[in-house]
Structures are given as C-alpha cells and as structure tokens.
C-alpha cells in the first residue's frame with residue numbers, strides 16, 4: 274500500500290510499504306477513506322524529530338471501512354464505517370474506566386514515561402504505524418473504533434478522531450461560567466473548533482491568532498478576534514482586559530503549543546534540537562526547556578484572577594521558566610492533557626447526527642488532497658500558506 278512516512282526533519286515521503294494484517298485477536302484493519310493532517314503532525318515534522326525513526330508511518334486522524342476483524346472483536350463487521358480515535362486505548366483498565374483513555378494503562382509507554390500509545394506518533398507514544406495510508410491496523414479495535422452511519426460525507430464524522438474531542442475537552446476543562454468570556458489562543462483547527470463549540474454553547478468568544486484568514490473563519494461564525502501580528506504579545510493582556518471590564522477572561526484555551534510564534538530564543542534551540550544526533554537530542558528535548566512559551570505566557574496574562582486556563586497545545590520540554598508567580602498570585606485553575614477521545618465521542622456523535630451541521634464540520638477542511646500531495650501539504654501547512662487550515666487526505 275501507499276503510506277506517508279517520516280524520513281528526517283522536514284522530509285516526508287510517500288512510500289510503498291507492506292499492507293497491514295491482523296496480528297492480535299483484538300485488531301481491526303480498515304481501508305482508509307479520509308485522514309486528517311494535524312498541528313500535532315507538525316511537531317513530528319521538525320521538533321520531535323529525535324523520537325522518530327525513518328520509515329515511520331504518520332497520521333492519527335483516520336476513518337474508513339472495516340476490511341478485517343480479529344476473533345475477539347464482536348461489535349464490528351467487515352464493511353462497517355468507522356472513525357478511529359487517535360489514542361490507542363483498551364477500554365477496560367483503571368484509566369479507561371475512569372474516562373482517562375489517553376492514559377490507558379494497557380498501552381502506556383512506561384519505558385518512555387509517557388501515557389497511552391497514539392497512532393503514528395513517534396517512539397514516545399508506542400511507535401504505532403499511523404493512518405495517513407491506504408490501510409491501517411487498529412490495535413484494540415475491540416474498543417476504539419467509533420461506528421458511524423452511512424450516508425453523510427466523511428467530513429461529517431472524520432473530526433471525531435481528534436479535532437472534535439480535543440476541542441470538546443478543552444471547552445470542558447475551560448469551565449466557562451454562564452455569561453462568561455472565553456479567550457481562545459490559536460485559530461488553527463483546534464482553536465477554531467473550540468471557538469465554534471464555545472459559540473454553540475452561547476459563550477462570548479475572543480479568538481487570537483496572527484494569520485488573518487484563520488481569524489476570518491472564526492469571525493464568520495460569530496467570534497470576536499484579535500490579530501497579534503505586528504503586536505507585542507506582551508500587550509495582549511491589556512487588550513483583553515480592555516474588552517472585559519479591566520478584569521481579563523474567565524477562561525482561556527491555549528490551542529497553540531510549543532511552536533508558538535513570539536519568542537526568539539527557544540526558536541534557535543528548537544532548530545538545533547531537530548538537527549542534533551538523537552542520543553544527544555532526546556535528553557535535551559525532555560529535560561531542557563525547548564518550548565516557545567509565548568502562548569502559554571499569554572494564557573496566564575489574559576486570564577482573570579480566579580480564572581481557568583485549559584491547555585490543549587502540546588508542550589515538550591521540562592524546565593522551561595513558567596510564570597509561576599503570576600499563576601499562583603492570580604489563583605488560576607489549570608487543566609490540560611491529550612484528549613480522551615472515547616470520553617466525549619458519544620456526546621459529540623449525537624450532535625453530528627442532527628440534520629443541521631451545527632459546527633460546520635462539512636465545510637471545515639480547506640483542502641482535500643491525495644496522499645501523493647503529502648510532502649507539499651506538510652510544508653505548506655507548516656508555513657500556513659495557501660489558506661491551508663485543515664487538510665484531509667483521501668487515500
């Protein structure tokens with residue numbers, strides 16, 4: 274089959290690889306019909322390079338049609354239409370039964386000290402072959418796959434794999450009070466969807482980014498926007514306080530993560546880490562501060578005293594200077610983590626199954642491309658060219 278593989282920093286290729294097969298009784302194999310490209314893939318593209326191995330198949334947002342099921346899989350049949358969560362979780366361990374599927378104890382990576390395995394997400398997360406491919410083996414397919422109805426186009430359901438549950442969890446963690454104001458930092462796919470869900474729930478939403486067409490998308494759905502391009506990110510707090518009676522936002526979602534625009538020093542280190550030999554880069558990456566914290570700092574700045582900061586952007590370093598004084602003094606609540614997809618998927622599916630496309634998922638993707646376009650798509654998505662916000666590959 275054809276699959277998108279990582280070959281080196283900023284070197285993504287489309288390769289011929291062996292077709293996946295059933296290896297465990299709980300496995301499922303699907304034929305992939307749509308597969309998303311995610312901001313999280315951009316971390317692998319460059320910064321998390323030290324944890325990648327040339328040939329790794331990437332992608333963690335697939336859906337498709339069941340081709341084969343293992344002997345222990347009872348809820349699916351060949352031909353069923355399914356969306357695959359990006360977390361690989363078992364459904365029956367302590368963590369899964371406590372709705373913390375992204376911490377699944379059956380697939381946790383204890384050697385790496387990380388949580389549940391993720392599809393196509395480096396050896397930090399189990400080195401599971403990913404879903405930007407024609408076929409995918411789904412480990413723990415007896416639990417993960419979400420069966421969806423036939424009929425509507427793939428994009429109605431595809432974002433159940435990651436974007437929707439991530440944005441939904443971000444909203445839950447943000448704990449916006451009635452009549453409250455939510456600031457969403459980043460208007461990429463995650464921030465955009467979080468803003469849509471916030472608006473759908475009737476909150477006042479202020480979206481912040483530096484890419485005009487991304488802000489235009491959320492503005493069209495009713496969000497207020499702040500464009501930080503050409504602005505000192507240190508001034509963002511004052512702008513938000515001006516809009517909130519001098520107080521700041523009740524809740525803030527960081528949908529940016531470690532590659533934030535706006536602080537120079539870490540950028541050089543980021544590049545450097547990507548170029549070092551793995552043996553040197555890995556400990557540096559995990560133990561030293563390599564994150565660009567501009568967005569996280571903004572989050573604590575724009576939050577009001579007693580407010581909540583919900584972090585979905587991924588951070589990778591360990592000893593970054595954090596604004597601890599301000600965090601403590603302002604008495605903020607912080608919640609964060611990888612999305613627990615199956616925790617939210619039934620609630621979201623109920624919303625998606627309504628006739629009306631309330632979150633605009635069917636027009637959410639800006640680009641539908643062939644797998645062969647992957648190398649160019651990664652480069653353009655990273656550079657935010659061509660109005661590219663969400664790419665869906667159609668293998």
Ligand SMILES: NC(=O)c1ccc[n+]([C@@H]2O[C@H](COP(=O)([O-])OP(=O)(O)OC[C@H]3O[C@@H](n4cnc5c(N)ncnc54)[C@H](O)[C@@H]3O)[C@@H](O)[C@H]2O)c1
Nearest residue numbers: 312313439459461462463529530533534586587610611612
């Ligand atoms: N927690 C989870 O389960 C989960 C799941 C999916 C994605 N993520 C993470 O969420 C983050 C966003 O993902 P995405 O797909 O939307 O990615 P993306 O890279 O397309 O979006 C990030 C956006 O942030 C903007 N930005 C950069 N610096 C900023 C700053 N200082 N202030 C405000 N905005 C800024 C960028 O212009 C961009 O539009 C990534 O870190 C990704 O890894 C987490």
Ligand SMILES: [Zn+2]
Nearest residue numbers: 311313334435
């Ligand atoms: Zn994703």
Ligand SMILES: [Zn+2]
Nearest residue numbers: 363366369377
């Ligand atoms: Zn589990």
